[in-house]
Amino acid sequence: MNLRSGLLNLPNLLTLARVAAIPLLVILLLSDSRQASFWAAALFGVAAATDFIDGWLARKWGVVTVLGKFLDPLADKLIVMAALIMLIPLDRVPAWAVFLLLAREIVVTGLRSIASSEGIVIDASDLGKVKTIYQMVAISGLLLHYDYYWFFGVRSELLHVNMHNFGMFFFSVALVLTLWSGFDYLYKFFRVIAR
Secondary structure: OOHHHHHOOHHHHHHHHHHHHHHHHHHHOOOOOHHHHHHHHHHHHHHHHHHHHHHHHHHHHOOOOHHHHHHHHHHHHHHHHHHHHHHOOOOOOOHHHHHHHHHHHHHHHHHHHHHHHOOOOOOOOHHHHHHHHHHHHHHHHHHHOOEEEEEEOOOOEEEEEEHHHHHHHHHHHHHHHHHHHHHHHHHHHHHHHOO
């Protein structure tokens, strides 16, 4: 299968759509308005959903490609990085925490490349997958940022939710899981290399 035919399947096109959404996300986050925040969160939510859909479709249809395996995690990292970096000047997330998240991603990607060049495959752990879910939920909450009221319960009572606090809770858990999964990956890498 050549590169072009490997690219032109629905899972890979969904992945590329996620990358194409990044400039629009950045433009929306140039404003701190409630409407821009809502649309940025909606765009990010759709992108996060395609992350799960494209992998599921690729496996179901048997169109898992080398290019797709490369593009999918790259698209995830790019959209997460874009959202987090744009949230810093809006004062919705601390810069030091974003640095730790991004540093972990760079270190793990670098180690994965080194291992791959030696013919060693270190699979993503379940911990890393859980970390990704928490990150996506956290970023969605931080993008929404403002207070929202939701209908709750059988009597449809209004539930007041501060989305910034909601996002920061999940962001704190995601930060712990990110560092934990990073150290877990380092441990696996050095254990495999030491053999």
